[in-house]
Amino acid sequence: MLVELDELREAKLWADKGLESFPNEPELLAAKAVALARLGDLKGAMAFSDNAIEERGQSPYVWLARGDVLLARKEKRAEYCFDKAVSI
Numbered sequence: 001m002l003v004e005l006d007e008l009r010e011a012k013l014w015a016d017k018g019l020e021s022f023p024n025e026p027e028l029l030a031a032k033a034v035a036l037a038r039l040g041d042l043k044g045a046m047a048f049s050d051n052a053i054e055e056r057g058q059s060p061y062v063w064l065a066r067g068d069v070l071l072a073r074k075e076k077r078a079e080y081c082f083d084k085a086v087s088i
Contacts (some may be wrong), residue, residue, distance in 0.1 A: 003034050011035040026052045030065035037072040045069045062086040 002011035014031035017066035022028060031053035049069045052062045067081035 003031065003038065006038075008035050008039050012039065017018050020075050026055045027059060029055065030062045034065045034068045037069045038050050042069070047071065058088060060088045063088065 002008075002014060012032060012035040012046065014037035015028055015035060018025065018028045019032065029048050033045045033048035033052060036042075036048060048071055049066045053066065063081045063085035066077040070081060
């Protein structure tokens with residue numbers, strides 16, 4: 001919710017706090033990826049998004065987050081991620 005409220009630094013902070021307890025939780029990794037992407041750290045965002053997917057992140061949010069990161073990077077593959085989220 002913090003990301004959608006444009007409280008990006010706060011979203012990153014809370015994602016980090018969650019990752020302290022659950023370092024491999026795909027949705028927390030994905031949330032941090034979105035916060036980083038919207039803060040302009042596209043390299044870091046992609047790394048966290050990759051980790052979210054590698055952790056068997058098969059929830060719609062993980063794929064929505066991946067699409068969000070790819071949109072920030074102006075990549076055309078974002079549409080595939082949104083389609084994947086819908087199909088899940």
